[in-house]
Amino acid sequence: MNEYLYDFPLLRQADDKGRRIAYLDNAATTQKPQAVLDAVAAYYKTSNANPHRGAYDLSVEATKSLESAREKIRAFIGAKKAEDVVFTKSATESLNLVAQSYGMSSLAPGDRIAVAISEHHSNLVPWQIAARARQADITYLYTDEAGRIPSAELKSKISGRTKLVAVAHASNVTGVINSIEAVIERARTVGAVVVVDGTQSVPHMEVDVSALDADFYVFSAHKMLGPMGVGVLYGKEHLLQEMPPFLYGGDMIEYVEEQESTFAPLPQKFEGGTQNVGGAVGLAAAIDYLDRAGMRKIQALERELTAYLLDRLHSVPHLRIIGPDGIEDRIGVVSFVLKDAHPHDVATILNADRIAVRSGRHCAQPFLHHLGVQSTCRASVYLYNTKEDIDRLAESLKGVRRWLVHGIG
Amino acid sequence: MELGDLYTEIVTQYSCSQRHRHPLEHPDVTMRGVNPSCGDDISLALEVEGGIIKKAAISGSGCAISEASAAIMADMIEGKSTEEADRLAELFLGMIRKTVTDENELEELEDALALQNISNMPARVKCAVLAWHTLQGALKKLETSPQGTVG
Ligand SMILES: Cc1ncc(COP(=O)(O)O)c(C=O)c1O
Ligand SMILES: [Zn+2]
Numbered sequence: 001m002n003e004y005l006y007d008f009p010l011l012r013q014a015d016d017k018g019r020r021i022a023y024l025d026n027a028a029t030t031q032k033p034q035a036v037l038d039a040v041a042a043y044y045k046t047s048n049a050n051p052h053r054g055a056y057d058l059s060v061e062a063t064k065s066l067e068s069a070r071e072k073i074r075a076f077i078g079a080k081k082a083e084d085v086v087f088t089k090s091a092t093e094s095l096n097l098v099a100q101s102y103g104m105s106s107l108a109p110g111d112r113i114a115v116a117i118s119e120h121h122s123n124l125v126p127w128q129i130a131a132r133a134r135q136a137d138i139t140y141l142y143t144d145e146a147g148r149i150p151s152a153e154l155k156s157k158i159s160g161r162t163k164l165v166a167v168a169h170a171s172n173v174t175g176v177i178n179s180i181e182a183v184i185e186r187a188r189t190v191g192a193v194v195v196v197d198g199t200q201s202v203p204h205m206e207v208d209v210s211a212l213d214a215d216f217y218v219f220s221a222h223k224m225l226g227p228m229g230v231g232v233l234y235g236k237e238h239l240l241q242e243m244p245p246f247l248y249g250g251d252m253i254e255y256v257e258e259q260e261s262t263f264a265p266l267p268q269k270f271e272g273g274t275q276n277v278g279g280a281v282g283l284a285a286a287i288d289y290l291d292r293a294g295m296r297k298i299q300a301l302e303r304e305l306t307a308y309l310l311d312r313l314h315s316v317p318h319l320r321i322i323g324p325d326g327i328e329d330r331i332g333v334v335s336f337v338l339k340d341a342h343p344h345d346v347a348t349i350l351n352a353d354r355i356a357v358r359s360g361r362h363c364a365q366p367f368l369h370h371l372g373v374q375s376t377c378r379a380s381v382y383l384y385n386t387k388e389d390i391d392r393l394a395e396s397l398k399g400v401r402r403w404l405v406h407g408i409g
Numbered sequence: 410m411e412l413g414d415l416y417t418e419i420v421t422q423y424s425c426s427q428r429h430r431h432p433l434e435h436p437d438v439t440m441r442g443v444n445p446s447c448g449d450d451i452s453l454a455l456e457v458e459g460g461i462i463k464k465a466a467i468s469g470s471g472c473a474i475s476e477a478s479a480a481i482m483a484d485m486i487e488g489k490s491t492e493e494a495d496r497l498a499e500l501f502l503g504m505i506r507k508t509v510t511d512e513n514e515l516e517e518l519e520d521a522l523a524l525q526n527i528s529n530m531p532a533r534v535k536c537a538v539l540a541w542h543t544l545q546g547a548l549k550k551l552e553t554s555p556q557g558t559v560g
Contacts (some may be wrong), residue, residue, distance in 0.1 A: 342472035343448070344447040349416075360448050375448030403412055404421060404424075
């Protein structure tokens with residue numbers, strides 16, 4: 001029995017046939033431990049008010065809740081100052097903020113944006129929009145067959161005209177951990193700013209944005225045991241200072257006169273509108289949970305699960321892994337296809353055995369096109385998964401083709 | 410619902426059928442239909458003469474449900490008038506949306522009735538209706554094109 005499983009009410013539940021769910025779609029969102037559910041409920045029960053707005057104690061308390069969550073995030077990712085941590089509603093919003101605010105104010109016609117072909121649409125489409133508006137060009141960093149970006153690609157594609165590089169720390173399709181250190185080192189030689197999509201890395205490994213020297217680093221709470229509706233943007237202070245605001249309105253201003261306004265200092269400048277304090281409190285509780293377990297230990301545990309997953313998948317006839325089939329430099333996200341079986345059907349058939357995997361294009365159409373597949377199935381693990389979950393997946397997969405391929409039933 | 414109610418003999422047979430999987434030399438209309446989330450991506454080409462669908466061809470690829478649905482549809486509309494095809498599409502969509510439940514009325518859908526159970530599987534409804542929405546799109550395109558010929 002996995003020592004964490006017991007903390008997750010949804011995962012403990014048995015259905016009418018006595019089966020637990022084998023939840024293997026953690027790259028999409030993770031389940032929430034009781035501690036997170038309790039923290040959110042406690043905030044609404046005892047501390048809820050609009051932060052920053054009231055003179056009364058309760059509002060001060062809500063403000064404190066928000067700010068202590070910010071401080072917790074700062075420490076978790078190794079940022080220098082809490083002011084460099086901006087709350088958003090998702091990683092997607094964080095990336096749009098950077099593209100709209102930093103991109104639109106700093107890109108000039110003829111500039112280049114280097115984007116990895118493996119990016120999630122959230123770190124790709126915002127750059128297409130900014131590039132079009134500023135008459136800049138997108139250059140893609142292509143991966144090899146396993147989904148890794150060769151270092152020669154960094155050298156040849158990140159050049160003098162490159163002003164910005166957008167790369168994920170870990171891929172939500174192949175699980176590949178990109179060498180962000182190498183990307184940043186190369187970007188420094190040409191003076192480009194680096195935007196790192198850490199949505200799949202922060203939940204699964206130790207990340208230190210200061211040691212990495214990332215310019216921007218984003219992630220979502222809901223993929224790391226926290227609630228939906230909270231995202232984080234980390235940015236270097238001098239960059240955030242120079243950027244124009246993103247959303248205009250309440251909470252982000254200093255003085256508003258009839259014709260003009262001045263804006264609040266960091267981080268409020270980027271936090272227009274009432275923030276999701278309950279969500280931030282939930283994220284803080286999730287970070288406490290992860291810290292208690294220990295990120296090193298989580299990474300080791302997931303490595304073991306991933307090795308087991310790869311091994312069991314290799315034993316399924318007609319199955320092909322998309323991405324690296326080894327354990328090095330990857331997280332526990334594994335895409336695969338089964339011969340003559342469309343991923344969507346595979347997921348439906350696994351669902352009948354109460355196994356949850358993702359099927360489709362994983363919001364990464366250009367990448368799937370590059371890899372030469374139309375869609376894939378994807379299994380992704382987290383600290384609460386068990387070898388039994390993986391055994392169930394492998395066994396169920398062996399029966400899939402019987403449903404679909406005419407004449408082998 | 411049980412898997413056996415979904416992946417029936419009829420569905421798996423049609424999903425592997427090659428009958429309409431050939432290019433048309435002179436299609437009067439072609440239409441692409443996509444389910445972005447699951448990756449179903451099909452094209453429907455029609456040859457129409459005097460208001461009658463002479464040939465229907467399918468290309469692209471998708472899941473078993475979308476492919477079976479497309480193959481059944483192509484079989485069904487060949488030889489029918491464009492109005493008739495449009496009416497059948499409405500009937501099929503009505504069956505999936507459960508707005509048409511009268512069995513006598515649905516009888517007309519013949520083999521497409523094998524997909525009726527999909528109406529109980531919200532996650533797969535889009536797969537079943539893709540070909541029929543694409544057909545309606547193609548018919549609309551045909552109607553609004555000036556000489557009745559669009560590539
Ligand atoms: C790599 C990556 N980037 C960005 C996102 C977007 O996250 P969200 O939907 O929480 O904004 C996801 C998740 O879907 C992801 O996996
Ligand atoms: Zn489908």
